[in-house]
Amino acid sequence: xxxxxxxxxxxxxxxxxxxxxxEAFVSPRPFPRVVALxxxxxxxPFRVSTAxxxxxxxxxxxxxTQLDTAPLPAMQPAEVEFTGAHSLxxxxxxxxxxxxxxxxxIALDDTKAALRVRHGLKNLRPQGRQLAAWAIxxxxxxxxxxxxxxxxxxxxxxxxxxxxxDSTDPxxxxxxxxxxxxxxxxxxxxxxxxGTNTDAGWVAYAWDGQAVKSSxxxxxxxxxxxxxxxITLYHSGKTAEExxxxxxxxxxxxTVGAGQTLWLDQTLELLGGVKIVGDDxxxxxxxxxxxxx
Numbered sequence: 603x604x605x606x607x608x609x610x611x612x613x614x615x616x617x618x619x620x621x622x623x624x625e626a627f628v629s630p631r632p633f634p635r636v637v638a639l640x641x642x643x644x645x646x647p648f649r650v651s652t653a654x655x656x657x658x659x660x661x662x663x664x665x666x667t668q669l670d671t672a673p674l675p676a677m678q679p680a681e682v683e684f685t686g687a688h689s690l691x692x693x694x695x696x697x698x699x700x701x702x703x704x705x706x707x708i709a710l711d712d713t714k715a716a717l718r719v720r721h722g723l724k725n726l727r728p729q730g731r732q733l734a735a736w737a738i739x740x741x742x743x744x745x746x747x748x749x750x751x752x753x754x755x756x757x758x759x760x761x762x763x764x765x766x767x768d769s770t771d772p773x774x775x776x777x778x779x780x781x782x783x784x785x786x787x788x789x790x791x792x793x794x795x796x797g798t799n800t801d802a803g804w805v806a807y808a809w810d811g812q813a814v815k816s817s818x819x820x821x822x823x824x825x826x827x828x829x830x831x832x833i834t835l836y837h838s839g840k841t842a843e844e845x846x847x848x849x850x851x852x853x854x855x856x857t858v859g860a861g862q863t864l865w866l867d868q869t870l871e872l873l874g875g876v877k878i879v880g881d882d883x884x885x886x887x888x889x890x891x892x893x894x895x
Contacts, residue, residue, distance in 0.1 A: 624715035630680035661721040701727040715872040735866035743842040745809030748782035750802040775883035793839035797831030824854035
């Protein structure tokens, strides 16, 4: 097994996982996060900050709506166990307010620029409860986000606008077969959030001719929170220096018994040759699908 040592990336302490194609930086403290994922010699798509918790890849939850306590399990420092040359497990401390304990199992592919993240939320309470896991990928204002609309003709395509969001906001994009947000633009109402009930399972962030694609398997017939959205997109509306944007995968609602763990399996892939042209979100989708792994 590789000799992993504690290092610093952009002011954050953590560990590198490396293969011949890519490297991922994972930090257990102050918060368990995947901080960076990049090709060797390349750029990571994720926002990094030492001033707040909104950076990298983090694990929140819904029960079955968003609560103010959603961030708390992912704000507990974690212990690290290396499980292979390119893999580790982070187990955060028990969070008493929510009664949840977070685990992140992280594995870099042996050869590809791809990372598997398994988000686990353990129910510490004596009774069962309904939970949905929420994988949130924090990105800067440099690019655009896109996700397909549902392809199954049996699924009514939902375009979800969250309360308080202006449907005519210039940063929002609604196409024939995809939705997205142009994070390079300012928002009209100070922030924007949208989503959809896609069965595609993936959402992407594209910038500077490249992209990161985040995928979680869709479960047909399952109940999803947040208006049934399986993917949500968020624009904080703040300046590029202060603000942040997000591409988010949401898992289905599950009944989790006492002592049981709810798992959500996410795959992050880096793509090259992604040509984002103009404002057509359907073209953005095609660019992602034609991108090179």
